[in-house]
Amino acid sequence: MTSDKQQQITVGVLALQGSFREHISHMEKLIQSLKHDPSYANKLISVKPVRTPIDLQQIDGLIIGGGESTTISILLQRTGLLKPLQDLIQNQKLPTWGTCAGLILLCDEVTNTKIQLGDLTYKTIGGLDVSVERNSFGRQLESFTENVPCAGFTNSALDSFDCVFIRAPVIKSTVVSSGKLKENSVRSGRKVHAGEAPAQVLATVSRNGEDLVVAVRKGKILGTSFHPELIENYGFHKWFLDEFVIRNSI
Numbered sequence: 001m002t003s004d005k006q007q008q009i010t011v012g013v014l015a016l017q018g019s020f021r022e023h024i025s026h027m028e029k030l031i032q033s034l035k036h037d038p039s040y041a042n043k044l045i046s047v048k049p050v051r052t053p054i055d056l057q058q059i060d061g062l063i064i065g066g067g068e069s070t071t072i073s074i075l076l077q078r079t080g081l082l083k084p085l086q087d088l089i090q091n092q093k094l095p096t097w098g099t100c101a102g103l104i105l106l107c108d109e110v111t112n113t114k115i116q117l118g119d120l121t122y123k124t125i126g127g128l129d130v131s132v133e134r135n136s137f138g139r140q141l142e143s144f145t146e147n148v149p150c151a152g153f154t155n156s157a158l159d160s161f162d163c164v165f166i167r168a169p170v171i172k173s174t175v176v177s178s179g180k181l182k183e184n185s186v187r188s189g190r191k192v193h194a195g196e197a198p199a200q201v202l203a204t205v206s207r208n209g210e211d212l213v214v215a216v217r218k219g220k221i222l223g224t225s226f227h228p229e230l231i232e233n234y235g236f237h238k239w240f241l242d243e244f245v246i247r248n249s250i
Ligand SMILES: NC(=O)CC[C@H](N)C(=O)O
Pocket: 065, 066, 067, 068, 069, 070, 099, 100, 101, 102, 104, 134, 135, 166, 167, 168, 169
């Protein structure tokens, strides 16, 4: 039985394509592990797949997993989810976490991409005013796992974390210029509000003496190039739940 005082918290997982089952399973295991934790005693936490605009009702946070961002972009447009998601994330500040393809879809500028997708064009949800390069580490064969120090996270379980990179993107700039768009690039068209704080860099990996940005946060949006849903560690999901979803709802 749920007492009147229990606070319902629902995390949605976009379930159109890609690693949504893994995110749902991680959230379910995390919720199970919190069942006997007194700090969550007054909370009724659940996770649900999001496939249509109606599924967006009554969610307190959203995870967009990895996969193929071109395919997810097509499906977002075909299901009518793109516009309501843009409104929820850009204007209503729904706590949202994107991993890999999910991160790409949250960026205001995407480079190294196909633009024409059959009868549709590549559209991102936007909200993170950063420029992201798709497939930045190369092809599927160049996928790798690396222990990345995640100093920007306020959860010591994440001090360093085994990060899985699969045809991963890199954030090339934390400011989207208003200049001419490069070839094979798209922008969300979102207007950045005056005084909007820039994205904060949370983690980098070093390649040829260069620090490549692989995790950022801006307000209620979290983006990671890697896939915490693919390793047996729920620390990242817990951090998103605590820091973004629950803190937001208090
Ligand atoms: N693992 C992933 O999510 C890969 C992302 C993919 N390269 C894309 O651009 O959509």
